Amino acid sequence: xxxxxxxxxxxxxxxxxxxxxxxxxxxxxxxxxxxxxxxxxxxxxxxxxxxxxxxxxxxxxxxxxxxxxxxxxxxxxxxxxxxxxxxxxxxxxxxxxxxxxxxxxxxxxxxxxxxxxxxxxxxxxxxxxxxxxxxxxxxxxxxxxxxxxxxxxxxxxxxxxxxxxxxxxxxxxxxxxxxxxxxxxxxxxxxxxxxxxxxxxxxxxxxxxxxxxxxxxxxxxxxxxxxxxxxxxxxxxxxxxxxxxxxxxxxxxxxxxxxxxxxxxxxxxxxxxxxxxxxxxxxxxxxxxxxxxxxxxxxxxxxxxxxxxxxxxx
Numbered sequence: 001x002x003x004x005x006x007x008x009x010x011x012x013x014x015x016x017x018x019x020x021x022x023x024x025x026x027x028x029x030x031x032x033x034x035x036x037x038x039x040x041x042x043x044x045x046x047x048x049x050x051x052x053x054x055x056x057x058x059x060x061x062x063x064x065x066x067x068x069x070x071x072x073x074x075x076x077x078x079x080x081x082x083x084x085x086x087x088x089x090x091x092x093x094x095x096x097x098x099x100x101x102x103x104x105x106x107x108x109x110x111x112x113x114x115x116x117x118x119x120x121x122x123x124x125x126x127x128x129x130x131x132x133x134x135x136x137x138x139x140x141x142x143x144x145x146x147x148x149x150x151x152x153x154x155x156x157x158x159x160x161x162x163x164x165x166x167x168x169x170x171x172x173x174x175x176x177x178x179x180x181x182x183x184x185x186x187x188x189x190x191x192x193x194x195x196x197x198x199x200x201x202x203x204x205x206x207x208x209x210x211x212x213x214x215x216x217x218x219x220x221x222x223x224x225x226x227x228x229x230x231x232x233x234x235x236x237x238x239x240x241x242x243x244x245x246x247x248x249x250x251x252x253x254x255x256x257x258x259x260x261x262x263x264x265x266x267x268x269x270x271x272x273x274x275x276x277x278x279x280x281x282x283x284x285x286x287x288x289x290x291x292x293x294x295x296x297x298x299x300x301x302x303x304x305x306x307x308x309x310x311x312x313x314x
Contacts, residue, residue: 001042001043001044002042002043002059003039003040003041003042003043003060003061004039004040004043004045004057004058004059004061005037005038005039005040005057005058005061005132005134006037006038006040006050006051006054006057006058007036007037007038007054007055007056007057007058007086007122007143007144008036008037008038008053008054008055009036009053009054009055009300009302009304010036012036012053012305013033013036013038015053015306016038016051016053016054017030017038018282019051019052019053019282020051022281022282022284023051023282023284023287024045024046024049024051026043026044026045028040028043034088034089034124034126034132035086035087035088035089035124036086036088037058037086037088037124037132039058039061039132050138052298052299052300052308053300054138054144055139055141055143055144055145055300055302056120056122056137056138056139056141056143056144057137057138057139058122058132058133058134058136058137059134059136059137059138060134060135060136061132061133061134062132062133062134063126063130063131063132064130064131064132064133065129065130066129066130066131067129069093069096069097069100070100072097072131073097073100073101075133076097076101076121076123076133077101077102079121079135080119080121080135081102081119082102082104082118082119082120082121083098083101083102083104083120083121083122083123083133084104084106084120084121084122084123084142084143085097085098085122085123085124085125085143086122086123086124086143087124087125088124089125089126089127090125090127090128093125093128094125097123097125104120104142105142106142108147108148108149108150109146109147109148109149110148110149111148111149111164111168111198112164112167112168112178112202113148113168114171115140115141115146115168115171115172116140117140117172118140119135119136119137119140120137120139120140120141120142121133121134121135121136121137122134122137122143140172141172145302146165146168146169146302147302148161148164148165154197155194155197155198156192156193156194156197156214156215156217156218157192157193157194158194159194159195159248160194160195160197160198161303162194162195162248162275162301162303162304162309163194163195163198163199163246163248163273164198165301165302165303166273166299166301166309166311167179167198167273169297169299169301169309169311170271170273170311170313173297173299173311173313174295174297174311174313174314176271176313176314178202179199179202179203179204179243179244180202180203180204181202181203181204182203182204183204183205183243183244184204184205184206184207184241184242184243184244185199185204185205185206185207185242185243185244185245185246186206186207186209186239186242186244186245186246187199187206187207187208187209187231187245187246187247188209188210188231188232188245188246188247188249188259189209189210189231189247189248189249189250190206190208190209190210190214190226190231191210191211191212191213191214192212192214192215193208193214193215193218195246195248196208196214196218196224197215197218199244199246200218200221200223200224203223204223204243204244205223205224205225206223206224206225207225207227207239207242208224208225208226208227209226209227209228209229209230209231209234210226210228210229210231211228211229211230212228213226213228214226231247231249232249232251232255232259235262236262236263236266236267237266241267242267242270243270243271244270244271244272244273245263245270245271245272245273245274246272246273246274247259247272247273247274247275248274248275249275249277250277251277252279253276253277253278253283253286253287253290254286256274256276256277257286257289257290260272260274260290260293260310260312261293264293264312269314270312271312271313271314272310272311272312272313273309273310273311273312273313274309274310275304275307275308275309275310276290276298276307276308276309276310277307278306278307278308287308290310293310293312295312295313295314296310296311296312297310297311298310298311299311
């Protein structure tokens with residue numbers, strides 16, 4: 001039993017509370033709530049398991065009373081170098097505190113980006129003289145947040161942001177190299193081509209399958225081979241060796257799991273990234289089956305909504 005504070009993704013605190021109940025059987029209400037930050041006292045979670053809908057977790061939260069901005073910054077600096085703010089009030093005061101702390105990048109990133117794998121603390125002002133903080137958290141991202149500078153002209157859809165984030169997370173969590181020239185990718189349900197656009201931009205070739213064609217610029221791209229078909233009915237042996245398999249297809253999680261297992265049975269060392277689309281109440285035992293696949297991780301991306309992303313990489 002320990003005190004923990006969960007920072008929910010924006011506007012998704014209710015999904016976090018629902019996950020605590022449905023996945024972990026925790027029905028106690030937060031002892032305090034500070035915007036999207038939910039603070040619990042004496043909470044019992046399985047060792048090493050945390051809710052997916054928390055972008056980061058304060059593992060050792062404590063409260064600090066301070067009289068001045070300099071005093072607040074000094075309290076944090078005495079513990080470690082890297083601190084990120086989450087603010088829901090006293091924004092100007094928090095900004096002044098952050099300016100007195102060692103620099104960390106809080107801006108939108110350009111893809112591709114490599115995230116430093118170093119400790120990242122989190123603090124939140126409750127009022128002008130009180131904050132909650134934790135030097136130990138579950139994410140090396142500032143406040144568990146990763147946003148990219150958006151390209152509003154070239155990608156065929158905004159879904160490209162999900163693959164940019166998931167590839168970045170695969171690199172951060174497992175050290176997996178991004179797809180690159182000389183590698184072959186298979187994308188299921190590729191239309192209109194947001195994910196394919198990112199992959200060819202990295203220099204990889206893509207075998208894209210969907211019932212509808214991709215954007216014209218991709219259909220004419222020499223790195224793209226397109227097949228009009230139901231991607232889930234194609235057998236791995238029909239496509240031959242690939243380095244990566246991707247799916248952002250809207251389908252039942254049961255069907256996705258069966259498809260994933262079929263691919264990994266054919267090629268166990270495959271890198272895969274798949275979106276698990278939720279439909280209604282989440283089947284947590286089924287989600288655990290995804291999590292139990294060796295060499296895989298489940299994450300909730302900043303660009304996910306009511307869905308999760310499953311990553312299998314080496």
